[in-house]
Amino acid sequence: MKLYGFWRSLATYRVRVAFALKGLKAEEVSIDLLKDKQHGDDYLAVNPQGVVPALILDEPGPPLFQSLAILEYLEESGRRWPSADRSPGQELPGEGAQGRRVAPQPLARALDAQGA
Ligand SMILES: N[C@@H](CCC(=O)N[C@@H](CS)C(=O)NCC(=O)O)C(=O)O
Numbered sequence: 856m857k858l859y860g861f862w863r864s865l866a867t868y869r870v871r872v873a874f875a876l877k878g879l880k881a882e883e884v885s886i887d888l889l890k891d892k893q894h895g896d897d898y899l900a901v902n903p904q905g906v907v908p909a910l911i912l913d914e915p916g917p918p919l920f921q922s923l924a925i926l927e928y929l930e931e932s933g934r935r936w937p938s939a940d941r942s943p944g945q946e947l948p949g950e951g952a953q954g955r956r957v958a959p960q961p962l963a964r965a966l967d968a969q970g971a
């Protein structure tokens with residue numbers, strides 16, 4: 856799958872968290888909102904709404920956009936949460952941390968972008 860997004864986009868972040876929790880991987884393509892790239896013809900061909908995120912599926916079909924619709928797709932396509940069959944406190948080693956570990960990434964990217 857290919858995820859179009861941007862480091863400071865909260866809607867993209869929401870999808871990234873869902874991917875991390877489900878143990879899924881997507882190739883990420885950055886659409887630089889600071890340079891107005893979301894309104895370029897190339898990206899409008901992917902998402903005519905001109906916002907991120909957008910998700911290209913591995914299977915045939917149009918791109919998905921709207922972060923909550925993407926989360927719904929992940930649920931409906933049968934991809935289960937890693938700990939769905941376990942109670943809190945019975946997670947396998949690393950499962951709980953899997954979701955939490957994504958938090959520092961946008962901050963690190965923001966600091967990189969600012970040359971900090
Ligand atoms: N309801 C949409 C919101 C999408 C959205 O507004 N994305 C922002 C970034 S978080 C964006 O692309 N803004 C660029 C613009 O409005 O030109 C979703 O959940 O996907």
